[in-house]
Amino acid sequence: MKLCGTIGTKNVFATLENKSFVLSDTKKTLMESLWFIGLQRVSVGLKTCDVVWVNQDKYFVQSIDKNKLTELRGKSFVPIYDIGPDPAPWKRWHKNAVRENWAKKDWDAFLNNDQYSDSDYVPESEESGPSESEEEDSDEESEAEDYSDEEERPSKKRKKKN
16 A cells, blocks of 8 residues: 655655555655554544654654545554544654653553543553653644654754743
8 A cells, every 4th residue: 555645845655564664755765664553633624634653763744635544544454543633742752652662552552541641651561650741842743753864853942032
């Protein structure tokens, strides 16, 4: 199955192959394992929605034509989570998951929470304790990972308005 769409401003194709996916544009191709798929911005009033491809180390947010969702759901070999009509804080969620070494079952427990709580989820194997609060990124979509970059981008410092 091949999905045409965009990541940021780049036109990309995502090809779903069993429990992996391939992202490609005119210059580069990247194959990644796939833990699960998140769907967000699925709304009657919108023609597009976001597919979030997630594995242990990375996530990619691709905007696609909403009419392709039925085909995606029918051909996926991994769990699909409907996140809702608003974009989720994937950067923060994924950072917590990597820091706390989440397994697939931890993501499942977190994403099956009815309210997608923004509080820090602690896996069952971890001891409960005070969790660090993290700054929410309001520019989440504009700072989405560029799949062609193999290194992390340096964080941007924000200017404080007086």
